[in-house]
Amino acid sequence: MILQSTLSPSTPHSLSSNLSSCSLYFPSGSRPFISFPSVKPLNHSIKCSVPQVYSHDTLDYEKRPMLKWNIAYKRISLMKNPELGVASVLNQCENEGKRFTKWELCRIVRELRKYKRFQLALEVYEWMSNRIERFRITSSDTAIQLDLIAKVHGVSSAEDYFGRLPDTLKDNRIFGALLNAYAGVKEKAKAESLMERMRNKGYLNHPLPYNVMMTLYMKLTEYDQVEKLVSEMKQKRIPLDLYSYNIWLSARGSGSAENMEQVFEEMKLEPTIVPNWTSFSTVASVYIKLGMLEKAEECLKDLEMRITGRDKMPYHYLISLYGSLGNKEEVYRVWNTYKTTFPNVPNWGYHSVISSLIRLGDIEGAEKIFEEWLPIKVSYDPKVANLLMGWYVREEPFEKAKSFFDSMIKGGGKPNSGSWEILGEGHMKEGRISEALSCFREAVLAESPKFWKPKPINVSAFLELCEKEGDHTNKEDFVVLLRQLGCFRDEFYRSLLAEHGGMELGEGEEGQLNNQNEDTQGGESELLFSNAE
Template identity: 25%
Template sequence: MWALRRVPNPLKDTRISIGASYAASARLQTWSNYIEEKAIIFESSQTISDKRLSLLRFYHSTHASSNLPVGRCGLSSQAGAESSGKENDLEDGFSELETAANAETKENRNAQDETQDGLDSDREPSGDEEDVEGTASNELELSEAETDVSHKKSSTRRTASELFQAIISAPGLSIHKVLDKWLEEGKDLSRAVIAVTMLSLRKHRMHDRALQLSEWLETKKQLDFIERDYASRLDLIAKARGLQKAEYYIQTVPKSFRGEVIYGTMLANCVIADNLKKAEEVFNKMKDLEFPITSFACNQLLLLYKRRDKRKIADVLLLMEKENVKPSLLTYKILIDTKGLSNDITGMDQIVETMKAEGIKPDIHIKSILAKHYASGGLMEKAQEVLKGMEGDNIKENRWACRFLLPLYADLGKADEVERIWKVCESNPRFEEYLAAIEAWGKLSKIEEAEAVFDRMLKTSKKIRARYYAALLKVYSNHKMLQKGKDLVKQMADNGFQIGPLTWDALVKLYVEAGEVEKADLILQKACQQNQIKPLFSSFTVVMDQYSKRGDIHNSEKMLHRMRQAGYAARFRQFQSLVQAYINAKAPAYGIRERMRADNIFPNKALATQLAQVDAFRRTAVSDLLD
């Protein structure tokens, strides 16, 4: 790995704008592998070839090449932070960005994981949502993720399952008594059991309980903490208690363990929390400590710029070239999707060719991204060609591709192809295929078919998760079928499911589509009061947008405040909606520019035009006459 080079007379720092999304990001497989001490740590740095430099030329902007020094590159949100103008389309990120080799393994493992514990999680989806984002978190799987449950001894898995059930059954927020009793009874508390238990808690987004377990283990000296254990604790603190608490915790970590893994974990959580300022500070801190510039850190910046300012992607690519950091598969995925979102199909194809020239084959995820953007660009034949390539010569042999193909064929409006692919799965569907089929039939407005898939899933499986209900609920929401949605939620309650973020999101959108915005707001308010798992970002914005359309300034401001209370940092998207509320109300927005500046939000041309309309001190022909 390469240390950051410094020069005797450093050039003027180039300040780079970064931004992030709770849903904008990737499953950080490379970083996870580093923490898990597996074979892959980071991609080895090597000289960037002329072919790879073509990536930079695709994204090169005037300000990027001449100002970025070879030596020190700081990060700041204030330089050139004007967005590219398609902010509404950039509320996205990546999920399930594993390699093609991992995809089939994961698919096979899902069948086992679905039958592990009986607790429903209603957690965020792992797959593709409307624009490659889903609600997928930039989830950092830390030390617990090192344990592949399917490869552990059955006795370890049984013990871990028992411990998990004991923890989640503990009344209140304290689990220490349960753990003390476990210890008194002399039950297994090996690192393997702890790892599997932690993984289960993380899967169900029970970060607070996982954090309590980690704290208890250290207090009782049941585990000799190493760097990845401290990183795991840091990650849980950030998720359960916020970035400020996580930042304080770093100072308590022994200096010998306060290394790249710790700060990389903090950086990832800043990305998850969409905290622009903190992400900048952490990245600069890592450089001050002379940690190597890695593809992991660069990919984080790319994800941030993909959302906030696509022009600045050139800065990161130039930095990678200067520091001889080889683009990873994730790097190419981000760049391909960014070009696709900009409707630059030619540029997208060029990046694919560059990737192939470097010996990196497009995996199933890249192919699905390409197909989606070809379809949205009206290139139906090219999209179909990609999908046929995903199928291969025998779709039955490439069964794991079915869950990608179902919604993609639906995007093309190919009901016959959806039916054909579903028949391949129909004899013994996997859970992800059920989800994909429900989504596909919903996109095609074939509600009865979607319901039939759902009913079959209920009949053939003893235990299903709430997110499968949420999939059908989303179909009802998209088609404004309020009564059916209510009945489905009642069915969930009758079956003992705990309502979580996905169900809240679908319910909120269901009521919004039905015109009952106040009811949607009330559901969101109750969800926030549960104080366990915060609602999705999209749940807030869909309600805020409705208030904005009405010119309801009070409720628009209220939604912005509640989003902050829920832990979401200010984003461009929120202020765009808020300013529109003032415009529709024909009211001036005093101090709105200062508020945006305080949150490191800088307007693009479209928002600047909106701001001019609500400027209380703007000069007009009438005001000049009156003066």
């Protein structure tokens, strides 16, 4: 058996690398504008005493007993009434005599961000910023807070926060956080403008801002721009890091295997770079896409040999890639080893194996593992259930999909936008226009903040069904919904509307393409930029 019992830390994406010294995760999706008047730039003028470091590597914070950060974290993450806010939990802890250190609070923030609890993480920082007499706020803290504002309240609020900061405090970390906020929502023009400002300020002396822009260009499939940035880095003698090489590998893989292999060989010859499991995952993905399955198999074996430590993510990619290869035996082998290695498998692990088995046509195996997941899950993740429901909508009578949807709700699951959209697909398949439109409206309400957009294929199918049935009322209502979601700022959605009879668009909707939302089907890479104290 190739898989070892331990895994190494690594970032969760085929373009990412292990940047363990960094802690700021960049945003992965866009959010609509929400005014954010309560957020003020953090006061950097307050200093706190430097704790003494003893030989046993502990810190003396006024010689008080250290609060176990995970106890406070659990109280925050399991709040029965989130409307009371994080401040209520932290205040209660301190009223019980447990005085927080900055390290503990930053550790809580780190864990909340790890599980995408961005609103809660932001509230922790707000609590700290209201106690500037106790906590020294660094530029790294400010960059993290800007990042969280972008995730929770949208890029416009992050811009406002950035604008209120004194110019003397805007260092490369803070510029980098805003750059990544733009990249996360594909604001290409603003990202390129900010990148130029960073050039002029001399902030482009590290690979990370280049990685941000290269990731953006990958999302926009502008692979030539990736090449230009790599050339600039080499010209300025800025060394490519592991992340840079992994992005470059993927960009080259969009052209030919030979071009990708050229970069891979250069990467392996670089003395400061050691290809990790992510690198081999990227190469294997390209080989699979190009139909070079034997080479892909070899890469996956190399990938497994490089798994050390306690990182679960490589298993997810192995399962998915073996599923793409059509190798059901290897999917089950990796899955069984995964469960043996780790006592607790997260929801995303179940998502990976169920998705792979469905693609392989093993619906019975997928159903069996889903039933295995139900009694042991920590939380009911609708994304896991959506996999089976999507298959039922495509392959089974609608009644089975509807029954499955109802059982999810009965079992404590809260349908997300994807759940409602899948149910809407089922109604369209049955010719029920009003019911499908109702599901799309529910999909909008299911997102908070609202950034969902229906899949273009479903937009086309709905408009086509309305034309076939002569249902102009529901067609007009659907177009109004699309307008409210900002779909017509996207040229592709406008072209779909034009194909199906067209309707008058509002002011600004005839402008140029402005992709303001992430593709919500599948993970995007998240970069790390600055160190938290």
